[in-house]
Amino acid sequence: MMIGLEHYLIVSALLFSIGLMGVILRRNLIVIYMGLELMLNAANLALVAFSRFTNTVDGQVMVFFVITVAASEVAVGLALIVALYRRRQTTETDDLTSLKL
Amino acid sequence: MQELLFYIFSGLTLLCGFLVVANPFTRNPVTSAMFLVLTIASMAGLFVLLHAFFLAAVQVMVYAGAVIVLFLFVIMLLDVREVEKHQHPQILSGVFGLLGLLVISGMLIKAIVSSGIDNTLQPQLEGTTKALGIKLFTDYVLPFEIMGVLLLVGMMGVVLLSKKKLR
Known part of the structure; x- marks a missing residue:
């Protein structure tokens, strides 16, 4: 059976939901960030698949930009986690309750 | 051959992605980071199957090279303990996690299948x-x-x- 566009999109959807579930369920901020990376990667896969099957390079250019933004986002996010750890000595979301009513 | 490789790489991607967020054996973030490397490497394999060779190389260099090293560096810097304080809601959250996973992926897949994408499109682009x-x-x-x-x-x-x- 020929591998079509739909196959790649389904893999991408599954990976996206796995990442989303990680973001929702895990309590460790670092693992939550890894879930975010998974979601970005799922979007990348969908873009590359579309680009391949519709014969346009634009999707791949977009993936290039997404990878760049993801890299800088990770750098800033991890710096925030380090700054948070310095103040609160924790990376668990359960311990961050200052916004609770 | 292509079909077999697609199934191998996508299976690896999904399995390792699942182990990143919900490893049943350990909660250690270092293990998650290692499985994230595997996920990204197999995703680079999928990119090669889609003839996006440059992006596959960038994926390996930027993600597996830079981002994961950053993650590991921060984990080392913070010296995060493995202990999860809440043993009790663990099973409950696992059950609801799987349920949510099924619902969300079901919705997305339904949307993809019913969107009328032409699955007989031939792969054309040489990226x-x-x-x-x-x-x-x-x-x-x-x-x-x-x-x-x-x-x-x-x-x-x-x-x-x-x-x-x-x-």
Whole structure:
């Protein structure tokens, strides 16, 4: 059976939901960030698949930009986690309750 | 051959992605980071199957090379303990996690299947580095420059955030 566009999109959807579930369920901020990376990667896969099957390079250019933004986002996010750890000595979301009513 | 490789790589991607967020044996973030490397490597394999060779190389270099090292470095810096304080809701959250996973992926897959995508489209594009570079430096030159500024801003933000005393 020929591998079509739909196959790649389904893999991408599954990976996206796995990442989303990680973001929702895990309590460790670092693992939550890894879930975010998974979601970005799922979007990348969908873009590359579309680009391949519709014969346009634009999707791949977009993936290039997404990878760049993801890299800088990770750098800033991890710096925030380090700054948070310095103040609160924790990376668990359960311990961050200052916004609770 | 292509079909077999697709199933191998996508299975690996999904399995390792699942182990990143919900490893049944350990809660250690280092293990998650290692499985994230595997996920990204198999995703690079999928990119090669889609003839996006440059992006596969970038994926391996930027993600597996830089991002994961950053993650591991921060984990080492923080010396995060493995203990999860709440043993009780663990099973409950696992059950609801699987349920949510099924619901969300079911919705997405339903949307994809019913959107009328032509699954008989032939793969055409040869994503050569040259074509990508030409596109990047003609049509997309302004976003490219903005990306440079974004990286600079990100770097400055990180330096500011990492200072011992914020003034």
